[in-house]
């Protein structure tokens with residue numbers, strides 16, 4: 001595949017349960033994809049597994065590639081070590097240097113929500129928009145900011161980490177108290193993640209089994225269940241209120257939602273109708289859109305950490 005030489009980018013999505021690798025060409029077209037289970041809580045095996053994925057894809061394509069990695073947490077600019085990762089075996093590791101040594105080349109590492117935002121801004125639902133805020137509403141809540149096609153990276157490497165801001169309480173009387181794994185109270189993540197949505201439903205819908213999940217709540221609402229509808233109404237209002245704080249600071253052209261909760265259709269209609277009352281503007285031109293690449297955006301965005309013009313030599 002000589003025509004691919006120097007143009008292939010491999011993205012790695014390093015998740016708690018799986019590691020996925022994807023190779024794309026200069027136009028973002030998929031060339032190869034591999035997925036394996038994550039080695040359980042073992043950092044050395046994780047690095048080895050990534051090397052195995054890259055070696056396998058490069059052998060199959062007959063090329064050497066640029067490699068980008070999306071990881072939970074972030075690499076601290078202060079120490080060069082991973083911080084904030086919920087896969088805690090990564091915390092404190094010098095992952096950039098270790099991967100560079102294992103793969104014999106420079107690698108780029110970014111937060112998984114940043115990779116999601118970069119993918120959707122590059123050739124997804126936010127393509128062509130100047131400022132894109134990408135949000136993952138999944139097991140956790142994360143975000144990333146892309147400006148004119150480039151990931152915005154600040155001095156703390158935390159841009160978009162809006163899930164651990166406090167949910168604005170003035171927009172809702174009687175907001176229930178929550179505690180977050182990060183040690184804070186009323187974090188946005190504790191209301192807007194999938195488990196947060198389920199917990200909120202369980203709190204108020206006494207007749208509902210405690211283990212009902214986001215998908216079941218949507219199905220219940222569709223079937224006319226008043227408590228499920230009320231749960232989703234609360235969710236939409238909280239999402240509108242929380243996103244309004246982002247709009248007031250960043251003023252993005254598009255907000256792209258991904259993660260399991262982003263599959264709730266009513267968000268795209270209801271939330272933009274609600275957020276106007278919280279945004280300090282006569283009119284809100286920001287659009288709220290669903291991710292185009294779905295679960296693949298993490299791994300695609302990791303590949304997009306390298307632009308097509310940055311050739312591997």
Ligand SMILES: [Zn+2]
Nearest residue numbers: 164180182187
């Ligand atoms: Zn938190």
